[in-house]
Amino acid sequence: MPAATATARPWTPAPPRAGRHFADHAWYEFRDVLTHGPALLEQCRPADTAWPEDAAALDRLRDALE
Template sequence: MFLDHAWRRFLTVVDHAPTLIYRCRPTSSPWPDDTAALSLLADAVIDAETLIDEIVHGGSVSSQERNARAWPAIETWLTDGEIFLRQARVSAPHRRPALPVTAPARSLTTGRPALRSH
């Protein structure tokens, strides 16, 4: 039961992690030692993608076999997921800061005479 639930949750990781892992540059981050953990996670995701492909196209993978083959990838995610998340955050494109909500609104009529109809 736990592994079935973990597998379903891990599918989201498998869907999104490859692109994010590709963007991560641990050697230029504050945590250059994260390279090994990201490599392990990338391998785990590749293994999970292979398993998914077999399930989708072959269909003959029992839930017991799926769980046995998926567990190493899930375990890697549970172990190194935080490292991946911090590297993904550091590698994300930076957005321009938003204006503070407390910024005063400028009047549209300041400096312009009001139009009057005759």
């Protein structure tokens, strides 16, 4: 009995609405980050941690969310 071979399906682009749906969904999911991120970052105190190098990363996150 011959081994089964997989046939490649030709690539077809997504329907135009699929890209818009993805963008809307991604923005909807990211909304919580924009809403709650700044308040959570304010609670982070890099000087009180054993990893002071985190201060630079927290500063970049704060800047990005402004």
